[in-house]
Amino acid sequence: MHKLSFFAVRRPITISVLVIIVVLFGIISLPRIGIDLLPNLDYPAAVVVTAYPGAHPEMVEKDVTIPIESALAGVSGINRIDAYSSESLSAIIVQLDMDVDMLEILERIRYALAQVTLRLPADAEAPIVARIDPNDFPLMIIGVNSDTLTDQQITSRLEELRPRIEQIQGVAEVGLLGARTAEIQVIYDPYKLDELGLNPILLQQLITYQNVVVPSGAITDGDLRYNLRVGNTIESIDDLSNLIVGQKTVPGLLGLGGLLPSLVHLSDIAEIKETLTTPPGITRLNGEDTVLLRISRQPGANTVQIANQVNKTLQELALENPDLNFITIADQSIFIKQSVENLASSGVLGAVLALIVLFIFLRNLRSVLIIGLSIPISIIATFILLLFGNLNLNLMSLGGLALGTGMLVDSSIVVLENIYRYVIKGEDAAIAAEKGSRETATAIFASTVTTLVVFLPVIYMQSIAGEIFKELGLTVSFSLFASLIVALTLVPMFSSRLFRNHKPNTLASNGTSLTKIQKVYKKLLEKALAHKGAVLGAIVIALLVAVFIYPNLGSEFLPEIDENNISLKLTLPPGASREQTKNVIAQIEEKILAVPEVVSLAIQAGDQGSNDLLSLINNADLYTADLQIGLTPKGERQRTSSEIAKEVRQIALDNNAVKAIIQGSASYGAAATVLTPQLQINVRGDDLDTINEIADQIVSRLEANPGYIQVVTSRIEDVNDLFLHADPARSILGGLTAGQVGLAVRQATTGLKATDLQINSITTPVVLMPKGDPTTLSGLMESTISSPIPVPGMEGTLVRLDQIVEEELRASSPLRHRRDRRNAVNVIAQLGDINLFTATNEAYQIIDDLNLPPGYSAKIDGLSQVIEETKNDLYIAMALAILLVYLVMSAQFESFLHPFVIMVTVPLAAIGAVFSLWITGLKLSITALIGLITLIGIVVNNAIVLVDYINARRREGVPIQEAVIDAALIRIRPILMTSLTTILGLIPMALAIGEGSEITAPIAVTLIGGLVTSTFLTLFVIPILYCLISALGKPYKAPDVPEQ
Helix, strand or coil, rough: HHHHHHHHHHCCCHHHHHHHHHHHHHHHHHHHEECCCCEEEEEEEEEEEEECCCCCHHHHHHHHHHHHHHHHCCCEEEEEEEEECCCCEEEEEECCCCCCCCHHHHHHCCCCCCHHHCCCCCCCCCCEECCCCCCHHHCCEEEEEECCCHHHHHHHHHHHHHHHHHHCCCCEEEEEEECCCCEEEEEEEEHHHHHHCCCCHHHHHHHHHCEEEEEEEEEECEEEEEEEEEECCCCCCCHHHHCCCEEEEEEEEHCCCCCEEEEEEEHHEEEEEECCCCCCCCEECCCEEEEEEEEEEECCCCCCHHHHHHHHHHHHHHHHHHEEEEEEEEEHHHHHHHHHHHHHHHHHHHHHHHHHHHHHHHHHHHHHHHHHHHHHHHHHHHHHHHCCCCCCCCCHHHHHHHHHHHHHHHHHHHHHHHHHHHHHHCCHHHHHHHHHHHHHHHHHHHHHHHHCHHHHHHHHHCCCHHHHHHHHHHHHHHHHHHHHHHHHHHHHHHHHHHHCCCCCCHHHHHHHHHHHHHHHHHHHHHHHHHHHHHHHHHHHHHHHHHHHHHHHHHHHCCCCCCCCCCEEEECCCCCCCHHHHHHHHHHHHHHHHHHEEEEEEEEEEEECCCCCCHHHCCCCCEEEEEEEEEEEEECCCCCCHHHHHHHHHHHHHHHCCCCCECCCCCCHHCCCCCCCCCCEEEEECCHHHHHHHHHEEEEEHHCCCCEEEEEEEEECCCCEEEEEEECHHHHHHHHHHHHHHEEEEEEEECCCEEEEEEEEEEEEEEEEECCCCCCCHHHHHCCCECCCCCCCCCCCCCEEHHHHHEEEEEEEEEEEEECCCEEEEEEEEEECCCCCHHHHHHHHHHHCCCCCCCEEEEEEHHHHHHHHHHHHHHHHHHHHEEEEEHHHHHHCCCCCCCHHHCCCCHHHHHHCCCCHHHCCCCCCHHHHHHHHHHHHHHHHHHHHHHHHHHHHHHHHCHHHHHHHHHHHHHHHHHHHHHHHHHHHHHHHHHCCCCCCCHHHHHHHHHHHHHHHHHHHHHHHHHHHHHHHHHCCCCCCCCCCCCCC
């Protein structure tokens, strides 16, 4: 490695040219790197959706869900199956193993579905399988209203403008929610229809086939050839009104000539009008009905760039359409930009603090200049590696850069300090640069490798944590690799030039303060060596205290982010009418908008009619509502978003909401639901009543603890279905079967689509509806059904519905849930004053106390399970990291003994890490554990430098204790400088002042605490242990390590 330094000192122009090239390509790479809040999560899940029109949940489960479940059970690579059966729909969520090939397993799922489709009911549609993409979660939500346009005009205008947004590179889809679309209703008179010998089906076919053009081959006429098309096009409502649907006879003129035929037009038997449909869901913004644009991005696209382009397009559309108001309700890019800018500022401030530390120690501006140049060059070089590594700039990668800012100067400091020592002795600058870099090359190479290897287990973790922290590990690795090259090339080269004209006595005078520190340290070290047992005993006591504190820190997956928005999911009273549900929503939104910190409130209740995959998965009905609440900026409010969310949640519960669950941060994308901070217990078995009894027992036990805000089950209150029992005898006398009665009722209540009209380039459906009001019970019972045969004793073929059916109210669940082919119910506890760690332990105790019948189970689910699995993975990664670091050091020292001395720094660092988390009140999150793993690679570096120099002194024949003291006094400056630069570089990140800083703060706090204790204790414990191990063994001769 030292030959690289020799080359840099002797070929400065070549090195300068290479630096210019690296800087140039680094600057070019930066704008090409994507920007996001967190790394793209490759969420291993798929969904199978099957429509079964008109079927109630129990029928959907029996005839569709269970057969598909059975088919999927044989597909390898599936970890869990959650099946939901609701009215007319089966949705099965398949959670896959983390290491599966998604394309391959989707093919296997499709093959299994192809086999089972033949066994599904004839009315069931073919199953659709799709991957659950994190990008299905909205990037932006835009509200649109107008002071002058009607709802239909707003919808029509947005349909025209939507392609402008969808054409933006990176935009996947623009959903239109809450839109009232135009519809042409043909409200027919059943009796007039019957007089013509028609029924609704025949009328539908007549209209359909009068508005069709059929390709009919080709003909020739002389030398010309024509493609032939035959048919008719209905181009307006007038054309539709004048459509001939039959004829009837009337008396001849003046009574002469008998009866004459008279043509009957559609307008003679029906009222034809254009109207607006009622949206299937409710969409409101700040207390008013509105239309929402839901914008999602393509996988891997740059969130910030897309949002900038969308905002630019919206500004253009606003100028072109002054009668439309575009209101941004949610925009992930704003928080992302603020978070990234804040973290970048923390990194810059950390670098400045690191340089101040260097100046305090070296008292030489040229030395600071050398390190000051090495920092930006290392970072710029890292940008190139990020681009080629296909990584984004996000909180994890930038956290790695900010973390690396303090660490990447470590190698440069060690080299510079050693060069500086030779310059003070009067060596020529070039010779000092060569000697100083040669002596430290092996140590800094080993130190860098030990830091890098700790990230290997994390990078290869097959879990959500591995996906999130892979980029942090890679970024730190890239930056440290760049810094190593800089330390071995630029630092010697700059030193050989900048120290050329310095006089030794001038430089030597700068070490007065350090000499005082060395004198104090020498006295303390000699006392420590004289009282080895007392020092080690104190360390053991501190370690035991840390072990006691550790389990009481509390647990969380990722820290709560204090964003400027809140997501809340409500369950409203099921079975209520649309108007009643709307009134409940209005009460809730009035109270929420009165909260001082709330600036906007968007509500989406029920199916949004946009083929939205999320709505299908969540079984969106009018009794479910999603609230997006905008808050004032973080710096302008006294309360956190979490505190405000609890107040908002209570408002909803106090105003007729059955359940109110605070959702995880929308910034977590697809993992937001999984990462919602709540306790969840899954109860499974065969009999649904027994499962509900078990779930109720768990609820009652949990409710006894006041630490929970609310404890509920996932089951939805039964609703009353109106079952119309078609009497077989009376139906058949009317010429009807039960199936024909059911189809006729559905046609009356939902309408019967006949065709589409193209009017002014807008497609408008034509729907047949019977006269009267079949959407009310009385109107429906008075409606008539057309029999295919004449009915004795009745005029024509019409049969009143109330003559052949009996009304019956039946209670049924609107949603049925199964987990891994068994009935299931979830118990959900929203956390209040209790932390998730304590709540999970209590849940385990409750489950142990339950006397569960054979075949029934209750298991911890949700975030607790994710944390437990991830913790286990990280503990394994931590153990592997320790082993890898030990092996690397064994290779460096050519000894299996001396690395044991160095590895003592790991528990010393753990003491400080645990105490720092406890003092700051931070929970043991995944980011804190990543900080602990990172510590393993960092804290050994000081010990490596110290032990390496002790061995060097011993090779010179110096006695053990003298060698230890000499090495400690000489290496105290680089140890203090490297530790302080890293600590001060992390302080801005640890303060967690700006947006998004909550995620990376535990890493910084853990590292600072660990570095403080390990640095201080390393200066005493390593010398003590080195002496003890050397004294216990045979006379030791340090190995001659070949130069690299």
